[in-house]
Amino acid sequence: MNIFESFRIALRALNANKVRSILTMLGVIIGVAAVILLVAIGTGVQKEVTGSIEGLGSNLVFAFPGNIEESGAGGPGGTITKQFTIEDADLIDRRLGPDEIVVPVIQAAATLKVGNREMRTTVAAGNEYSGEVFAADYVDGRGYRRSEVQAASRVVILGSRVRDQLFPLRDPIGETVDVNGQRFTVIGHVASQGGSLTGDQDNQVFMPVTTAQRLLGTTDISIIIIKAADPENVNSVQAQVERILKPRFGEEFSVFTQAQTLGILSDLLGTLTVMLAGIAGISLLVGGIGIMNIMLVSVSERTREIGIRKAVGAKTYDILSQFVIEAVMLSVAGGVIGIVLGWVGSAALSTVVPTEITPWAVALAFLFSAGVGIFFGVYPAYRASRLDPIEALRYE
Amino acid sequence: MVENNDSVAAMCLDARVVLEARDVSKCYTLDEIEVHALRGVDLQICEGQMLSIMGPSGSGKSTLMHIIGLLDHPSNGSVTVEGEDVSDMEPNELAAVRNQRIGFVFQAFNLLARTSAQANVELPLIYSGLGGAERARKAREALERVGLGDRLGHLPSQLSGGQQQRVAIARALVTEPSIVLADEPTGNLDSRSGMEVMQILQDLNDQGITVVLVTHDPLVAKHARRVVHLADGRIVEEEIVKERYIARDRLAALSTEEAHR
Ligand SMILES: Nc1ncnc2c1ncn2[C@@H]1O[C@H](COP(=O)(O)OP(=O)(O)OP(=O)(O)O)[C@@H](O)[C@H]1O
Numbered sequence: 252m253n254i255f256e257s258f259r260i261a262l263r264a265l266n267a268n269k270v271r272s273i274l275t276m277l278g279v280i281i282g283v284a285a286v287i288l289l290v291a292i293g294t295g296v297q298k299e300v301t302g303s304i305e306g307l308g309s310n311l312v313f314a315f316p317g318n319i320e321e322s323g324a325g326g327p328g329g330t331i332t333k334q335f336t337i338e339d340a341d342l343i344d345r346r347l348g349p350d351e352i353v354v355p356v357i358q359a360a361a362t363l364k365v366g367n368r369e370m371r372t373t374v375a376a377g378n379e380y381s382g383e384v385f386a387a388d389y390v391d392g393r394g395y396r397r398s399e400v401q402a403a404s405r406v407v408i409l410g411s412r413v414r415d416q417l418f419p420l421r422d423p424i425g426e427t428v429d430v431n432g433q434r435f436t437v438i439g440h441v442a443s444q445g446g447s448l449t450g451d452q453d454n455q456v457f458m459p460v461t462t463a464q465r466l467l468g469t470t471d472i473s474i475i476i477i478k479a480a481d482p483e484n485v486n487s488v489q490a491q492v493e494r495i496l497k498p499r500f501g502e503e504f505s506v507f508t509q510a511q512t513l514g515i516l517s518d519l520l521g522t523l524t525v526m527l528a529g530i531a532g533i534s535l536l537v538g539g540i541g542i543m544n545i546m547l548v549s550v551s552e553r554t555r556e557i558g559i560r561k562a563v564g565a566k567t568y569d570i571l572s573q574f575v576i577e578a579v580m581l582s583v584a585g586g587v588i589g590i591v592l593g594w595v596g597s598a599a600l601s602t603v604v605p606t607e608i609t610p611w612a613v614a615l616a617f618l619f620s621a622g623v624g625i626f627f628g629v630y631p632a633y634r635a636s637r638l639d640p641i642e643a644l645r646y647e
Numbered sequence: 648m649v650e651n652n653d654s655v656a657a658m659c660l661d662a663r664v665v666l667e668a669r670d671v672s673k674c675y676t677l678d679e680i681e682v683h684a685l686r687g688v689d690l691q692i693c694e695g696q697m698l699s700i701m702g703p704s705g706s707g708k709s710t711l712m713h714i715i716g717l718l719d720h721p722s723n724g725s726v727t728v729e730g731e732d733v734s735d736m737e738p739n740e741l742a743a744v745r746n747q748r749i750g751f752v753f754q755a756f757n758l759l760a761r762t763s764a765q766a767n768v769e770l771p772l773i774y775s776g777l778g779g780a781e782r783a784r785k786a787r788e789a790l791e792r793v794g795l796g797d798r799l800g801h802l803p804s805q806l807s808g809g810q811q812q813r814v815a816i817a818r819a820l821v822t823e824p825s826i827v828l829a830d831e832p833t834g835n836l837d838s839r840s841g842m843e844v845m846q847i848l849q850d851l852n853d854q855g856i857t858v859v860l861v862t863h864d865p866l867v868a869k870h871a872r873r874v875v876h877l878a879d880g881r882i883v884e885e886e887i888v889k890e891r892y893i894a895r896d897r898l899a900a901l902s903t904e905e906a907h908r
């Protein structure tokens with residue numbers, strides 16, 4: 252009997268048992284697609300975030316409230332007992348001298364309204380030097396000025412998606428926008444930048460830090476960013492900032508260079524990727540157990556089928572080739588569908604969250620699922636093929 | 648213990664022995680209790696013979712059929728097919744003998760589920776390496792021969808018990824074997840369908856094919872020329888059928904009887 256005949260037999264057997272075939276394939280599909288998708292999200296987020304920090308330039312120093320080293324990988328927000336204020340930023344600015352730029356930053360959620368259009372956004376606020384630390388590519392208009400920071404003027408700059416949503420047909424410059432119930436004037440809007448350190452920049456609005464404090468009814472700020480005039484100096488600037496803040500904050504603050512921040516964030520994001528991979532691994536296992544279940548449930552029926560085939564003259568080779576081909580076809584078809592689904596899913600999700608397909612995840616998921624499918628398809632058949640036909644026919 | 652042995656042996660003088668069991672026993676061990684299904688059976692079946700095996704339930708009829716059909720191994724003794732001892736054959740050689748020389752009709756049909764009658768009958772031909780078109784033609788012919796020419800595409804679940812039995816018979820004879828072994832081929836059938844099956848078997852036998860069948864029914868047994876009685880794993884009696892029933896005649900009689908009613 253030749254290999255084409257084996258293929259035809261396998262196809263007929265698959266066709267005669269559609270439900271079993273589809274369920275087996277489903278196990279492979281779920282496992283493969285889940286792993287590809289989840290690992291793609293993990294990798295994508297990690298790359299995007301680290302990339303955006305790198306993009307900020309290597310001469311930045313970040314001061315965070317709270318002791319991040321002690322609170323471990325939990326990161327900012329772990330044990331914050333005292334927040335920074337503008338006075339802290341001013342103090343640093345005065346003590347460092349005119350060459351270094353200091354930007355107090357606030358981030359908070361806000362609701363924007365124009366007419367009956369409404370959207371949730373993030374407010375990112377700084378001083379007149381914000382443009383030095385946050386790359387801003389103005390499509391039209393301008394950034395806020397020193398006078399506007401001092402006067403806490405109600406001026407706002409829109410991220411590209413905010414502009415598209417609130418002013419789909421109009422030029423927004425000079426228009427008024429309602430932020431948390433207060434009227435603001437739009438003075439500029441920036442080009443799309445994709446995701447970033449501080450979340451999705453396209454979905455943000457920018458305003459003076461003093462304005463943001465009034466809007467939020469607080470004197471706190473989120474972090475302080477310092478730009479060293481010379482990248483060579485970042486470490487000495489970091490040491491200086493630590494000395495400046497120590498008398499006021501004791502141990503309850505943290506100062507990192509961009510490289511250190513990058514390291515901490517990649518650790519954090521690495522943990523995220525591992526967690527996602529873990530979840531993916533569980534889906535893989537669940538898919539595998541599904542395949543196993545279907546195969547084991549059908550072992551007695553398949554063993555009887557082998558008994559019938561052997562009784563009418565099938566040789567061991569005939570039986571094995573049929574079952575190997577069946578299992579390989581199901582697993583490969585399921586694997587390919589899973590890969591396509593994972594791929595399409597990542598592409599679809601990439602509008603919401605950055606994704607990047609990793610070849611090792613594809614290979615691992617495919618090999619594992621296909622391996623489980625082939626093993627549980629072939630092994631029981633191998634055992635049954637060694638029985639006397641009558642034993643196979645009597646199998647329960 | 649074995650009666651009429653001389654006359655039975657005499658029958659084989661002018662014909663070849665196609666199937667022979669020598670001192671065959673089969674013993675199953677279940678939870679350390681030994682069950683002797685067969686205890687030393689000697690049986691010679693001559694070419695072109697039609698033989699019935701009778702005996703009470705559990706006497707070892709199916710076990711014997713499976714062993715001489717090369718579907719099972721005896722615990723002791725040997726089986727010879729057309730002069731060849733099969734004891735030392737490899738599983739694949741046994742498969743080839745089953746495929747080419749023996750057609751087996753199971754007590755429980757054993758058709759492939761969710762697979763058409765046509766495909767079921769083609770099954771042995773696939774394993775004898777026949778091409779697709781030839782296979783389809785032969786399977787169709789075999790099914791027509793058992794009166795199922797109009798049921799080729801039906802699945803086993805769409806056929807009556809008697810029709811499934813006939814599909815199983817078509818599968819057994821499609822390879823044109825020299826021996827057909829049928830385990831209770833009429834067990835699940837009413838008397839008319841049973842007679843139809845017996846007619847098929849008698850026709851095969853008339854063409855020179857050796858037929859062995861197992862039955863509980865003395866009337867069915869009488870369609871053969873020779874009857875072997877098994878009890879408790881041993882052959883206890885053999886007889887030559889004096890007035891052999893001819894299924895074709897009995898069917899004709901049945902039809903006229905029905906017509907008169
Ligand atoms: N796989 C097995 N394991 C253990 N005992 C078995 C097995 N198969 C058959 N037997 C025993 O062997 C004996 C003979 O069984 P067999 O099936 O040959 O009987 P039979 O004559 O065909 O009966 P029936 O007319 O009911 O079909 C029985 O006592 C049965 O319990």
Ligand SMILES: [Mg+2]
Nearest residue numbers: 708709710754
């Ligand atoms: Mg039986």
